[in-house]
Amino acid sequence: MLRGSLAIWQRDMQVLRRSIFSELVAVVAYPLTIYLAFGIGMQSYIGLVDGAPYSMFIAPGLITMTAVNAAYNESVWSLWFHRRVQFTVESYRVTPISVSEIVIAKIFTGFTHGLIKGFVVGLVIFAITPFRFPLEHLFQYLLFLIPGSAFFSCAGVISGTVMDKPETIGKVEAVLVMPLIFMSGLFFPLSSYPPSVISWVRALPTTALFEGARRALVAGEMIPLAALQVSLSALLTFVAAVYIFRYKMSE
Amino acid sequence: MHLPPPAHHSMESSDMPTASIVTRSLTKSYGLLTALDSFDLAVEQGSIFGLLGPNGAGKTTLIRILTTLMRQSRGEALIEGLDTRNEGRAIRRMIGVVSQENSLDRYLTARENLELHARLHGMEKRLYKSRIDDLLELMGLEGRQKDFPDTFSGGMQRRLVVARALVHQPRVLFLDEPTTGLDPQSRRAVWEYVRSLAGSMTIFLTTHYLEEAEQLCDRIAIMDHGRLIAIGSTQELKDRLSGATVYEIEFTGEGADRYAALLGSMPCVIDIKQIESKVTVTLECWECLSEIVTALNGAPVRRISLQERTLEDVFISLTGEKVRE
Numbered sequence: 001m002l003r004g005s006l007a008i009w010q011r012d013m014q015v016l017r018r019s020i021f022s023e024l025v026a027v028v029a030y031p032l033t034i035y036l037a038f039g040i041g042m043q044s045y046i047g048l049v050d051g052a053p054y055s056m057f058i059a060p061g062l063i064t065m066t067a068v069n070a071a072y073n074e075s076v077w078s079l080w081f082h083r084r085v086q087f088t089v090e091s092y093r094v095t096p097i098s099v100s101e102i103v104i105a106k107i108f109t110g111f112t113h114g115l116i117k118g119f120v121v122g123l124v125i126f127a128i129t130p131f132r133f134p135l136e137h138l139f140q141y142l143l144f145l146i147p148g149s150a151f152f153s154c155a156g157v158i159s160g161t162v163m164d165k166p167e168t169i170g171k172v173e174a175v176l177v178m179p180l181i182f183m184s185g186l187f188f189p190l191s192s193y194p195p196s197v198i199s200w201v202r203a204l205p206t207t208a209l210f211e212g213a214r215r216a217l218v219a220g221e222m223i224p225l226a227a228l229q230v231s232l233s234a235l236l237t238f239v240a241a242v243y244i245f246r247y248k249m250s251e
Numbered sequence: 252m253h254l255p256p257p258a259h260h261s262m263e264s265s266d267m268p269t270a271s272i273v274t275r276s277l278t279k280s281y282g283l284l285t286a287l288d289s290f291d292l293a294v295e296q297g298s299i300f301g302l303l304g305p306n307g308a309g310k311t312t313l314i315r316i317l318t319t320l321m322r323q324s325r326g327e328a329l330i331e332g333l334d335t336r337n338e339g340r341a342i343r344r345m346i347g348v349v350s351q352e353n354s355l356d357r358y359l360t361a362r363e364n365l366e367l368h369a370r371l372h373g374m375e376k377r378l379y380k381s382r383i384d385d386l387l388e389l390m391g392l393e394g395r396q397k398d399f400p401d402t403f404s405g406g407m408q409r410r411l412v413v414a415r416a417l418v419h420q421p422r423v424l425f426l427d428e429p430t431t432g433l434d435p436q437s438r439r440a441v442w443e444y445v446r447s448l449a450g451s452m453t454i455f456l457t458t459h460y461l462e463e464a465e466q467l468c469d470r471i472a473i474m475d476h477g478r479l480i481a482i483g484s485t486q487e488l489k490d491r492l493s494g495a496t497v498y499e500i501e502f503t504g505e506g507a508d509r510y511a512a513l514l515g516s517m518p519c520v521i522d523i524k525q526i527e528s529k530v531t532v533t534l535e536c537w538e539c540l541s542e543i544v545t546a547l548n549g550a551p552v553r554r555i556s557l558q559e560r561t562l563e564d565v566f567i568s569l570t571g572e573k574v575r576e
Contacts, residue, residue: 007370015358087354091415094318094348095371096340250322 004097008105027070027117028124031062050189059131060214061186067118067145068152072177075110075156076169084164103157103245110153118145133217140216143227147234148209154237161245180206205233271296271423271453272317276326279312286312288477299454301468305570309477310457314427318348330423347416347424353408355400361411362396365418372419379418386414406437426456430463442466461562475570488565496537497558502528503551510550517546
């Protein structure tokens, strides 16, 4: 059933292997710059946040942000490029695989990109900063990172499917994706929000992801409801991504 | 590669019992626009079939339905007896498609492009390896198999697309404008290869180059406004034109004007055109030629030649001269 997905995913990994160095340099540069500029530069002005130095507060969020951003970007641009520029999706569709197999492959590719890049940024932060966490916290953290990457990969597939112009993809990223990430407690604690807004912010799957992932990694604390919210969001966007892609292809 | 035995198609009665592609009342509408209108077609197994039509005639819509990329609004389309509406996967197993767009993967080498296609067709490595070797050699690309398609000329890229469509040994090959944008040498190389495939598989070709259709195709269909308007061999289509015959008469020295006026006054001459010493006359029928020869007795005629009707004449007479958007 998923033979086609596997073939396309293997193709994507083959391409990633070829450009892994340049990809990782680009991926590491962004969160590292943020870490150095905000975490180190602003640390003395901000002091402790939730009882931790500011650089320690933002480190888990930067790893998570790298993973989900990579998942989203890979899915959205890959799907758009293969559909609108290279027409490879068309060439896949005249082989005996289903449309669902194509979209599932693209979701898994985005997801894999997210995990690999998140892992590498984690290693770099671990290597050059004093940020440390007990290894046993990693499993709980992955319970957030894996569905979180899947959620963003599916969201990327939806954007890459419905948007035909590259500038629209850029606008959606600027207006929707980045605010969702930045406003979900990545750079500041949720307690900074006015009380009337907090409940709305907490309802966002990105808040559940970033808040839950941080607590899991730093304190080993598991928030089951947050993990469930992220997983359900991933499942719903997966179903939506497959449906929307199938619908678009049938037009 | 193991291919299943030919399917026994479900045509109950047909004037073409070995038809590989059949459409019956095939219709595709987009809102109020009918792109394909009750289209009936039968393409014989093993033949090279050409589909001609001006831009917007419905060629791409038809090929997209036949290759299962699009669903029809009404009617049916059968490929090797399989219905495009509910046997898409089985159909895609036995067709090869060379689309208008260059859909090669520029991040994979030539060989990797073919390997990916083989894997999508579920071929085993030991089977596709030798098949790909053969195809690369056949297409003259074996020396460039590790290069990326972006570094190829247009002709080489096209040959690679054709090779990709043949990896799984399809029974029906769809070529959608396969030589558009190629130089004459590359075009002829593709023609030669297509010709070499004749008989081993059914080839369904759309093209804007009428010479291409004339050179390659056993039968040609002309469509316009979503409808089939003519079908037959090149000669049969030419024979459909009116019985009018066109001759070119070349005069030596002065006198072409005087004789052109004389010929223009003759009742059997339908049309006359003159460019310097050359006069082109359209006669009602070829029997009128003797009257013309008599009228030209003593004239300084250098040459009288029959102008063959071309497929382009047929195409223009059926679809009109107006440029389509």
